Amino acid sequence: MANILIVDDEEAINELVKLNLKLVGHVCDQAYDGKEALKMLENNRYDLILLDVMLPSISGFDMMKQIKDTPVIFMTAKDRIEDKIQGLTSGAEDYIVKPFEILELIARINIVLRRNKTENVVFQIGDMVMDQESKVVRYKEEVVDLTPQEYSLLEVFVLNKNLALSREKLLELAWGYEYEGDTRTVDVHVQKLRKKLGLEEQIKTVYKVGYRLEV
C-alpha cells in the first residue's frame, strides 16, 4: 500500500515497526541514523517517514528542516510537553511517544496517509471489493448493504489486517470509547460480516485473543 521510511537508531524498535507495517500491507525501508535517512530520501520517494528524535549524527528535529514534502510522524521517548510542541511546530503530522501500542501507531499512520491521499483506497479480498473513498462494498460484483457499524468494523479489520484484534480493541476502534456495549456485540457483527461478504475463511477466530483478518 504505502511506501514508508522508518528512521530509528534502536534496531529492535526499527525492526518491530517494520514487521508490523509489513503485515498490514505497507512497504518499508529502514534507516538507523540521520545521514543514512537523508541519503535514502534523495534516492527514493516515500509516502511517510517515521522519525525518531534522538538520532546519532543528525537529530530528528534537525532532519525535519531538510524534509520538504513528505509527511512525518515523530516517534520518540521524549514526552515532555515542550518536545511535543517543538515536534508538531516543526511541521510534523503527528507525534507518538514511546512506549506506544503498535495498533495506535497503525491508526495514526492511516490518518496521516488518508489526509495526504496517496494511499490505495480500493481493497480486494476474495470476492469482496471495498472502496474506502465512496464507502461502497461489493460482493461478487453486487453492492452489499452494510450498516454503518458493520462498515466501520470491516474498515478496522482491513486497516489492521493480519493482526489479531481483541474484542475490547475492536469495540474501541470500531464503536468508539464511549460505547458501553457487550463484547458479544462484536461477535454478532463479525458473524454478519462473514456471512454477507463470504469472509468465513479470512476472518479467523484466534483462541484467547479475538479475530484476525488474514490476507
Place this chain on the structure above:
Amino acid sequence: MKFWQKVFISVLLLFVVTFNVGMFIVMHYTYQEQLNSVKQRARAEAYFLRNSISNDFTNLEATSILSKDKKQNIYRSYASYYEKQNVYLELWSGTSRIGGYFDKERDKREELNTEDNMQNLVIRKENGTSLLILACNLKEPYENHILVTAYPLTEVMNSRRQLVQIIIGVDVVLTVVLGGMLYLILHKLMKPLRQLTVATEEIGKGKWEKRITITTKDEFGDLARKFNGMSDKIEETIGLLQEESDKKQQLIDNLAHEMRTPLTSISGYADYIRMASLSEEEKIHALNYIIAESKRLEKLSRTLLMIVDIREGTLVKEEVSTSQLKQYICDLFSNILNEKEIELHVECDIENFLGSEALLQILVGNLIENAIRACEQGGRIQITFGKKEQEYIQIVDNGVGMKPEELKKIQEPFYRIDKARSRKNGGVGLGVTLCNQIVKLHGGELQYDSVYGQGTTVWVYWN
C-alpha cells in the same frame, strides 16, 4: 515616615526655631535701645524742668506770695508748651495736685513716693497708651513739690510691632524658600537610595542579572558596590543551582528514555507474537529481541543500584593485590580479547592498592571494556599499576580515540560515543559515571587524554 521627610522636617524646624530666637534677641535689643534713648531724654528734660520751675517759684516768691493760683499759672505755661511736644506734665504740692493729667488715685501711683533728689521712673499703660512716667522733687526749698513728666511710647511700640510683622513675613518667605530648596537637595541626595530600592525590588523578583549604576564616592556608592558584589555572588550561586538542576533533569530525561526504549520493544514484540500469525522462526526472532531488551533493562537497573550503593555506602579499605586484579582482568576478558585479536599487557609495578576489591574490579573492568570497545580488530591495550608521586592506574589503548567535544561529554550519564555499537555490546551508558563514583569514593581522580584516531589514555590517581 520616610527618611527624607524626617530630614526635611528636622532641618526646617531647626531653622524656624533658630531664626526666630535670633530675631527675638535683635528685636529686644533694639527695643531696649529705643527705650533708653527716651529715658535719657526724659531724665534730662525732667532735670531741666525741675530747675526751671524751682527758679520760677523762687523768683515769684521774691516779689509776692506764692499762691496756688500762681503755681497753677506757672504749671500751665509749661504744660501747654510741652504738650505740643507730646510730653505731659503734672505737678503736686504735697498731696494736692496743682495741675495734671492722670486720673489714678494718688495712693496707687508708686512713682510719687519720691525721695530727695531722686528720679522715679515707671512704664505704665494709661488709657490704652504705654507711657514712660518720671517723677522727681523740685529743688529746695520746694522739695515737697513733685513734678511728673510722662512720655507716650507710641513710636517705640509701633516700631516694635512693625519689626514683629517684618520678622513674621521674612519667616514665612524664608521657610517656603528653604523648604523648596531643601526638598530639591534631598531629592537629589536620595536618588542613589531610590535606585538601590528599585534594583533590590527587581532582584527580589528574580532578575538576578540586575546591577546598580551608582558612581558616587559617598556611602551610597559604597553600599551600591557592596550590593553589586552580593548580587554577583547570588547570580553565581543561582547559576550553579540551575546548572545542577538542569543536570538532574537531563539525567531523569535520559533515564526515562533508556527505560522506555527497551520497554517499547518488549511489549511491542510480545504484542506482535500474540497478534500476528507467525512461523516458528519468526517467533524466535521476536523472542530474541524480548530477551535481549529485558537483559538490557536488568543491567540498567543493576548499574543504577550500584551507583546509588556506592554513593551512599561507606568504603571499607583493604589491601588489594594487583596481581589478583591482573588475573581477574585476564579471566574476564579472555574470550572477547581472543575474538577481537586484541593484545593486552598488564604491568604491576606495585604490589598492593588500598581500596575495596569488589569496586576496583568493577572500575578496572569498566575501563577495559571501554578500551576494548574503542579498539579495532588487532588493537593493543596497555595497563599499568604504578606509583610516581601518587599511586595510579594507567590504561592506554590505540583505538579510535575521541574528539574534544566527545571527551567533554563522556562524564554525562547515558552518553554514548557510538550508540549502536555500545548497545550491541550490552552497554547501558553508565560506565564512566560508575567509574567516577568509585574513584571519588576512594578519594581519587579520573583523567582522560585522547587523540582522535590515535587512541585514549585513562589515568586513575589515588590520593
